[in-house]
Amino acid sequence: MSAFTRRRFIENSLFSAATLAASNGLWLPKSAYAQEVQENQEEKVSPNEKLGVMIVGCGGRSADHISAYLADDRVVILYLCDPDQSRAKSRADMVEQKAGYRPKIVADLRDALVDPNLDVVSCASANHWHALCGVWAMQAGKHAYIEKPICHNIHEGKALIACAKKYGVMCQVGSQCRSNKALKDAFEFANTGGIGEIKLTRGLCYKRRKSIGALGKYQVPETVDYNLWSGPAPIVDPPTRPNFHYDWHWQRLYGNGDLGNQGPHQTDIARTFLGVDQFPTSVISYGGRLGYQAERGDDNYVDAGDTANTEVSIYNYGDGKTLVFETRGLETDDYRGAKIGVVAHGSEGYLVQIQYDYCAAFDKDMNMVKEFRGGGNHFRNFIDAVLNNDYASLNADAHCGHLSAGLSHVGNISYYLGEDNKVSVREGRKIIEDFASADDNLDTYQRTIYHLVENGVNLEKYPISMGRVLKIDPTTDSFVDDPEASKMETREYRDDFVVPDPDKV
16 A cells, blocks of 8 residues: 555645636536636646646546547556556556557556656546545646546535645546537527526436346455455445446445436536536435346345436426436336437427437427537547646536536435335325426326336335435535435545545645
8 A cells, every 4th residue: 555645645746726717608607616716827737748647447438538548649648547457457458559658557546646747637437436536636736537426425526626626727527428519509509598498307317227146245356456446435345246347336335326327427418408507405316226026037136236226316406497317227218219318398399418419409399490419529628628727618627527426416315315215106106296296207207117017016015215305505515404314425434545525625
C-alpha cells in the first residue's frame, strides 16, 4: 500500500485553486457554483505540451477511454491502473499495439499521482471507486474525467463539486450524450416550445438482465489485490457472486443497479427536457429483484444480486413537474420506439431519445414532425476545456453529474428502505395513487404489473416491494425528517479510503 496521504496530495499539487465560469447555453444549464467567476484564473497547461493521462480501471469501458485518447494527438497515456494486474497488462498490450508505446502499470493510483508529468486522471473503475478517484486526483492538482455515476452516494457527489471548485481543475462526468449534436438540438427544440409545455419526462432502461448466478461463496481471482479493489467499500470475504468482475453492478456495496448504471444517462436527459437543475422535492420507488425463480425453474433460487431488476422511481419536482424512471430487466417490448431512452411528454406532442445520437419529435397524433441526428466527442470536449482552462465549456461538469447520479441514489434509497414492505397489487396501486394521483403514474404501475406477470412472476408468492416516500430539500440535496434515509446519504469508509466531507476536501 502506498503511504501517499491527503497532506502529500496537497503538498504536491501542481495547480492553485481557481474559479469556475458561467453558463454557456440554453440546453445545458449550469449550477450556481459554476457561475462564481474570479479574474486572473491561473494558466495550468501550456497548449504546446502533451497532456499526460492515467486511465483508472481496465475493464470494458476503459477500451473507449483508450481509443478516445489515442485519437487525440494532444495527449499521451502514461499510466494504466487496476488492482487486477492481468486486466491492466491486457490494456497495456492494446495501447502498445495501436500506438507503439507501452504505458506504465500501477495497482494503486496514488503511486502515479506524484508524477508531475501526469495531468489527467480518467476513471473507468467500479462505481464505489469513482468519487475517491476523482477526489484524490483533484487534490493532487490533476483534472478528472469520471464515468457515470460520478459517485456511489449523495455525500460523494457533494465532495466532488467542492474539489472542482477548491482546486480549480476540470471535472467532467461521462454523460457523453451531452456532447452529441442530436441531443443538443433536441434540447433546444423542446426547451423553446417545440412540443409545448413539458410537465412529464420518462427515462427507460428496458435491458434484459439474466441472473448473475446463485448467492454463494466464491474465490477472488488470483491476479486481484482485493484490498485495493474494495477500497472505500467493506471487504466481503469471500465474495458472494460467481463473476467477480462486472457483476458488482448488481450488489449495492459496489454498484447501484441499473437505476444507477444506465439510469444516470437517461435521468440526465430527462431532467434537462423537464428544465430542472436541482434535486426533486420527493420520491418513491417500487419493484424488486423478481423473475429469476421462474427463469431458473426453482422457486427457492436466490440470485447473488441485491439491487432491483424491476424498479420504477417517481420524482416530484413541484409545480406539476414529474420525472419517472423505469427499470425492466426481464423481457419487454419498447415504449414509443425506445428501450434505452427518454420520452418527453409535451402538451403539443412528445419527443423521444431513441439512441445516443438520434431523437425524434411527434405531434399529438403521433406523426413525426422532426428528427435530430449527430454524435459528438465528449473526451475532446474535456481535453479542450483542460487546455483552454475553461470550466464553463465542459458539457457535463461535477454538479451536472451529481444531480443525475443523485436521482439514482434517492430512488434506490426509497426502494431499500421499503424492501421489506411487500404489498399486494391492490395495495400498491393505492399507495401510488396517494403519492401522486396523475393518470400516468397509475398507468405506469399497471404496465409494470403486467410486465411482471407476462414474465411468469407469481406476485402472490413474490410480491413487489413498495418503497418509502421520501421528502428532499433541494437547497441542501438532503432528506427531510428521516434519519434512516439521511444515514444512507453516505457510507462507512475504511481507513485510508475515506471520501472527505465537502468542507474538508
